[in-house]
Amino acid sequence: MPVTPACSGHETPAAMEGPLFRPESPERTDLRTPSITGVFLSLRGVVYDPACKPIPGALLEFWQCDQHGDYDVSGFSLRGHQRTGADGGYRLETIIPRDYYGRWGRRAPHIHTQVQAPGGPILVTQLYFPDNTVAYGRDFAALNAQDALINRSCTILLNANGSSAYGGRFDFVVKRSVR
Secondary structure, eight states, X not given: OOOOOSXXXXXXXXXXXXXXXXXXXXXXXXXXXXXXOSOEEEEEEEEEOTTSOBOTTOEEEEEOOOTTSOOOSSSOTTEEEEEOOTTSEEEEEEEOOOOEEETTEEEOSEEEEXXXXXXXXXXXXXXXXXXTOEETTEEHHHHHHHOTTOOGGGBOEEEEOSSSEEEEEOOEEOOSSOO
16 A cells, blocks of 8 residues: 655545544543553654645544444543644554444544644544554455545555554645635
8 A cells, every 4th residue: 555655745635534523532642541452553743734834733633443443432542632743743652443344334444533724624534554564363455455435545654663563654734724
């Protein structure tokens, strides 16, 4: 799968929000709670505008399912929001989510994301994992191929950090204003 460039100048593609977004998530960079035992992911990136200038203070909202393919619908496990720093950067500590079967068929592992520059429109998208990802004994290439909603241009650049941890990067490109 192709990976996202640092800044192409092209806006990050939108995707559907899905039915499980919950507003008012806690502000945090680590989405894990004590019951979460999946494959660790440390994700980093920058939020840029289409001119490839970093956007400080951009709002990022993340939510995902757990290592069993289940979403927390009563609490905020694997859910949270944060703002980018002065350099437009963000960091997220979480796990690689599991695949699941839903109303749109088999869903490949993905992380739901909303990104908004201060005063700008909200981008809703989903981040995916490369075909060669190793987690939970699952064939990510097959899972990605089966997912009718996948957008491969939203693939995280992933590096293995041992047998049960990954480092990743994904840079977003969003509009600064609604106009």
